[in-house]
Amino acid sequence: MKNGINMDFFKPKSPPLIGVDISTAAIKMVELSKNGKNLAIERYVIEPLPKEAMADGNINNFDVVSEAIKRAWRKLGCRTRNAALALPSGAVITKKITVPAGLRDRELEMQVESEANQYIPFALEEVNLDFQIIGPSPATPSEVEVLIAASKKEKVEDRVAVAEAGGLKTLVMDVESFATQAAFELIQRQLPGAGQDQTIAVVDVGATMMHIMVLRNGQQVFLREQAFGGNQLTQDIQRRFNLSPDEAEIAKKSGGLPEAYEPEVLKPFMESLAQEVSRSLQFFFASTQFNQVDFILLGGGCGSIPGLDEVVANRTQVSTLIANPFLGMSQPSRIKPRQLLQDAPALLIACGLALRKFES
Ligand SMILES: Nc1ncnc2c1ncn2[C@@H]1O[C@H](COP(=O)(O)OP(=O)(O)OP(=O)(O)O)[C@@H](O)[C@H]1O
Numbered sequence: 001m002k003n004g005i006n007m008d009f010f011k012p013k014s015p016p017l018i019g020v021d022i023s024t025a026a027i028k029m030v031e032l033s034k035n036g037k038n039l040a041i042e043r044y045v046i047e048p049l050p051k052e053a054m055a056d057g058n059i060n061n062f063d064v065v066s067e068a069i070k071r072a073w074r075k076l077g078c079r080t081r082n083a084a085l086a087l088p089s090g091a092v093i094t095k096k097i098t099v100p101a102g103l104r105d106r107e108l109e110m111q112v113e114s115e116a117n118q119y120i121p122f123a124l125e126e127v128n129l130d131f132q133i134i135g136p137s138p139a140t141p142s143e144v145e146v147l148i149a150a151s152k153k154e155k156v157e158d159r160v161a162v163a164e165a166g167g168l169k170t171l172v173m174d175v176e177s178f179a180t181q182a183a184f185e186l187i188q189r190q191l192p193g194a195g196q197d198q199t200i201a202v203v204d205v206g207a208t209m210m211h212i213m214v215l216r217n218g219q220q221v222f223l224r225e226q227a228f229g230g231n232q233l234t235q236d237i238q239r240r241f242n243l244s245p246d247e248a249e250i251a252k253k254s255g256g257l258p259e260a261y262e263p264e265v266l267k268p269f270m271e272s273l274a275q276e277v278s279r280s281l282q283f284f285f286a287s288t289q290f291n292q293v294d295f296i297l298l299g300g301g302c303g304s305i306p307g308l309d310e311v312v313a314n315r316t317q318v319s320t321l322i323a324n325p326f327l328g329m330s331q332p333s334r335i336k337p338r339q340l341l342q343d344a345p346a347l348l349i350a351c352g353l354a355l356r357k358f359e360s
């Protein structure tokens with residue numbers, strides 16, 4: 001550096017990092033950039049995974065998954081191999097605790113470990129433990145809230161290893177629900193009043209799972225997962241029209257199914273999806289002090305089903321929007337706006353992970 005002066009206004013650029021979501025149906029990668037306050041989506045890819053490569057958030061077939069990561073990264077066409085990954089929320093125990101403000105690092109660590117000891121059902125040596133100070137406790141200003149996250153080491157190691165075999169270097173290991181929340185914060189700005197004082201449900205319906213998270217003023221107030229997803233629709237298509245799983249999956253996305261498909265297969269699926277959402281909301285009301293939600297945001301691959309927002313809104317009587325974290329971001333001409341619009345709901349987690357690039 002010239003004269004050894006530290007010129008603050010030449011802040012180092014965010015180190016390169018891509019968000020990588022290793023999920024049941026696909027490997028998804030997103031790269032974002034930032035110019036001042038403006039975000040841009042630079043690149044993304046959705047590389048399908050064969051059935052059974054992943055199961056319940058676990059890597060079932062290591063080689064198949066690592067090969068798909070290699071292919072996805074090549075298609076992404078970006079130089080960095082630095083990645084932010086996430087663990088499935090179910091593999092992570094999180095807990096919020098409050099401790100006196102102003103503890104020294106070592107004291108805080110000891111507090112966290114002793115708290116963790118009480119509720120983590122494994123020996124601490126088997127566990128990756130992490131914590132983050134959230135801020136002053138709303139109730140008692142002399143205390144701070146700390147979020148603890150713990151996961152079995154092998155879960156972390158499996159993901160890091162498969163990413164490495166796929167040519168990636170893991171710099172960040174996040175949790176899927178936190179990544180969804182980070183993406184949500186972008187979407188929230190699109191809502192009336194930027195979502196302030198609103199109770200908002202983010203419903204991510206993927207291939208196998210439906211994740212429901214309810215947020216209010218930046219806090220997760222409810223989290224639930226249900227075994228329900230787009231694979232059910234694929235199976236219905238297979239059965240009804242006598243197709244192989246792959247044929248059914250392709251036909252579902254590209255159309256060309258017989259006329260009976262919409263009324264007899266698709267509509268009933270959409271109805272039962274809406275019913276699952278409604279049930280989860282009932283469960284939310286029954287188990288918390290809340291008795292209404294103001295908005296539903298639909299994410300996950302099933303969020304791309306045309307008209308699903310309307311069916312869910314009708315069933316739940318709640319305003320429902322398709323979750324698109326990229327709305328308002330600039331995009332290079334290599335990304336086709338219509339394709340991105342279609343893919344956006346499935347990219348919530350990958351987008352949330354890509355945002356980790358901008359942390360300092
Ligand atoms: N345009 C579309 N129309 C209908 N279904 C679609 C469309 N696009 C994707 N899907 C379905 O969405 C599902 C994949 O969604 P997503 O990518 O969110 O799943 P995932 O994150 O891999 O799964 P999970 O979260 O269960 O691990 C598949 O069942 C796929 O068929």
Ligand SMILES: [Mg+2]
Nearest residue numbers: 023206207300
């Ligand atoms: Mg998913």
